[in-house]
Structure formats: C-alpha cells, structure tokens
Amino acid sequence: MDKRYQVFVSSTYKDLITERIEVIQALLELDCIPSGMEYFPAADETQWDFIKKLIDESDYYIVIIAGKYGSVDDNGVSYTQKEYEYAVSKNIPTIAFLHNDVDSLQSSKTEKEKDAREKLEAFKDLVKRKLCKFWSSPQELGAVVSRSISQAKKNYPRTGWVRADSMSGTSEKEVVQLYKKIETLEQKLEESSRFVELNKINIENLADGEDKIKVIADIKSGSWNDPKTERKTYNLSWNVINYHLLPKLISPIRMTSFKSALNSITKEVYLNDNANIQLPANISITIANDFYETVKIQLTLLDLIKFYDEEFATDEKSKIVKMVALTKKGKEKLLQLRAVRKQ
Numbered sequence: 331m332d333k334r335y336q337v338f339v340s341s342t343y344k345d346l347i348t349e350r351i352e353v354i355q356a357l358l359e360l361d362c363i364p365s366g367m368e369y370f371p372a373a374d375e376t377q378w379d380f381i382k383k384l385i386d387e388s389d390y391y392i393v394i395i396a397g398k399y400g401s402v403d404d405n406g407v408s409y410t411q412k413e414y415e416y417a418v419s420k421n422i423p424t425i426a427f428l429h430n431d432v433d434s435l436q437s438s439k440t441e442k443e444k445d446a447r448e449k450l451e452a453f454k455d456l457v458k459r460k461l462c463k464f465w466s467s468p469q470e471l472g473a474v475v476s477r478s479i480s481q482a483k484k485n486y487p488r489t490g491w492v493r494a495d496s497m498s499g500t501s502e503k504e505v506v507q508l509y510k511k512i513e514t515l516e517q518k519l520e521e522s523s524r525f526v527e528l529n530k531i532n533i534e535n536l537a538d539g540e541d542k543i544k545v546i547a548d549i550k551s552g553s554w555n556d557p558k559t560e561r562k563t564y565n566l567s568w569n570v571i572n573y574h575l576l577p578k579l580i581s582p583i584r585m586t587s588f589k590s591a592l593n594s595i596t597k598e599v600y601l602n603d604n605a606n607i608q609l610p611a612n613i614s615i616t617i618a619n620d621f622y623e624t625v626k627i628q629l630t631l632l633d634l635i636k637f638y639d640e641e642f643a644t645d646e647k648s649k650i651v652k653m654v655a656l657t658k659k660g661k662e663k664l665l666q667l668r669a670v671r672k673q
Contacts, residue, residue, distance in 0.1 A: 333490030337479065338385050338422075339366035340413045341394035342401075345439040348590070349394055352472035355586055359651050360479055360642055363491065381409075382416060389488035390479060391417035393457060394471070396429040397440035399450040411453050418460070423486040425478050426457035427471060430464040468594075469578055469587035476584065476651060480642035536631055540567045543625075546618040547596045551610040558610070564599060569667065571625060572634065574598055576664040579635060582655035589622050634660035 337357050339350060350366075357364045365384050385391060393414050400408040417424050432440060441447045463478055465471040537543065545564040552558045574595040583591065597615040629635045636657050642649045656664065 333492055334361050334363050335389040335479075335483065335488060335490045336363040336365055336387060338388040338391045338413075338417065339364055339394070340391065340410050340417075341366075342396070342398040342408075342410055345398045346394055346396055349396070349468045349471050352468040352587060352590065353392070353394065353475050356472040356476045356584060357479065359584065359586070360476060360649055362479065378409075378412075381413060385413060385417050385422065386420065388417075388422060389490055390482055390486075391422045391424045392427060392475065392479075393424070394427045395450075395454060395457065397432045397435045397450075399441055399446045399453065406449070408449070408453070411456075414453075414457060423482055423488070424457075424460055425482065426460065426462045427474060427478075428454060428457070428462060428464050430466050434466075467578055467591075469583040469591050470581045472587050473581060473583045473653070476642055536628065538568050538632060540569055542567050543571070543621070545596060545621050547600075548616045549600065549613065550616070551613045553612070562600070564596070566599065568628070570599070571595065572629075572663055573667045575625075575629075576634070576656060576660060577668060579654060579656045579660070580664070582640075582653045585637060585652040585654050588626065588654050589617070592617055592622055592625060629660075632659075633657050634663055636660075 339353055339357075341350060343350075354364045365388060391414070393410060395410075400410045402408050403412065414424065414426075429435070441450055461478075463474050465474050542565040545566050547562050547564065549560045549562055550557050551560075575591060578591045578594075593615055596617050597613065600613075600615060601609070626635075630637070634657060635654055638653055638655070639650045640653045642651055
C-alpha cells in the first residue's frame, strides 16, 4: 500500500526561508507531505489551535534551529519551542537539526539581546536530549533531512496517509511500478551513453583554473509586492567557482540543491563586489539555466564531481534520489584552493 507521511517543519521563519525550501524539497522527493509555517508565517496565539491540529495530524516532526529564538508568547516562550514541546508531549517522533557554527551567520540572523540568546541556548540543550543532527549549509541540511526521515520511517513506523482509491487494484499498481522501473533504467542507459561520448573529449582542452566563463544572473531586490529585477553579466574563473562551490559538496547534496548552491555562489560574488555599497534588502539571485548545465558537465568531465543514485525508504517501496558529491580529484582541488598551510 502506497503511504505518504506528513512531516511538520518547525523553525523561525524569515532567517531560514532558504533552508525551509531545501527541507521541503527534500521531503517532497521522499513522497512526504510537508506542513508548517508556510500556512501561517505570522505566529501568534490566534493560530495556536490550528498549529496544534497540524502537529496532531503529522507523522513526524522536525525542528530547524540556527541563530534566532523567534517570536515569543505572553510567557516569553518562543512559538518554535512551544511547537517542539507539544510534539514531544504527543509522542510524535521528533528530530532536531542544529546549525553547527552560529558565529558564522550574518548578524541579522542571530539574537542580539542577552535574554534571547540565553533562551536559545536553553532550547538547544532541551532538543539535544532527543535525536539531534547538525548542518552548516541549506544544501547539507536538505541531504541530512532526507537521510534522517528515511531512517525514522524504518525505526519509528507511523500510520501515514493513503489515497482512498489506492485500497484496491494492486495488480494494476504493480504494472505501473514496473513501467516506471523500465523508464528509469532506460533513462540511466541514455545518461551513461551520453557520458561515454562526452568523455571522449580531450581533458587537456577543457577550460579550468583561471579560464573564465560568462554568467548571466537576474538580481531581484525590494519588497515582495514591489520587486526590482536587474540582469547582470559576470566573467568568473573556474577557480572562483570551485573555491565557493566545492566546500558545499564536502557532504553529498541532492542534485536539486546543486542549482541553489550555484545561485548562492553568484550571490556571494555579487555581495563581495558591492561590499562598499549600501545594497537594498531581500536580495535574491537566479542564474541562467545554461550556466548551471555547463558547470555540471564541465566539473563532471574534469572529474571533480560525481552524480549517483541513493535509495531512501518510502514505506513499502523505495525512492531513488540523485545525489552530487566530490570525487577524489575534487577533494584534491578543494585542498589546493582552500586549505590553510603553515607559514
């Protein structure tokens, strides 16, 4: 029987929007049903009954904690902590995901008041008493969530949700699954054939190092109801791309996170280039798809990254998720670009 599990995603909101997107994408790839703050971004007492109902209906609960304690109720307890304590009281399997280097976060994403910092530390101590994982980037968080939820399904099986029309017609469903397996195998065969052809290219003729590639990016800023978009063109060297990208692949990430990693690189370069300028708030950057595809192919041909399939449990069946990781040569390149050597 094909079940889907509802996962409640709890966190502060504005400082973790990118991270929540990665987590939700990871859950969707595992055929889970994410629920949480997207339904009620302004947490207050009027929403509390609705929040409790969503948690009650959830099979699993995860909380993401970084540098903010968040909005508090009349008793000074954050709504994120209230949600966590409520989930625990209902015996819902909980997993906490803590940022492992809060000092590296932007000051706007950390608590400045002593009282809030102390409450945040106390909250962290509380969640560490149960299952807890650590992360340092949105992409790594997505991968850690994928593995953790997959493991939770095995260790703490839950009721889940089933479509009403899936209670019968098992043989028909099995035929559909077989067709899907055939389609997946055909796609893999086609990808392998393409890669063999690409590998016939002379590696020595591939751009690398200080060779440059043109990047076209759309830079959006301003409020959500009155955004301003500006198109910028950059010439980035492959060393600059690898300098920023390869550290994000120390831990394998999902291929769907690879593009967002390239977006974040472009944003880092943009912010560095404009460090002495007062920039507008809420900047987001989207790269052209052509640049994404070129980087993916180029780094694969240079044997710096590899793509592989990882199997995650989704109840009776398994889900195949395409992952990206550094190769041995990629780790050597990272060492060359980023390692700090003795003076």
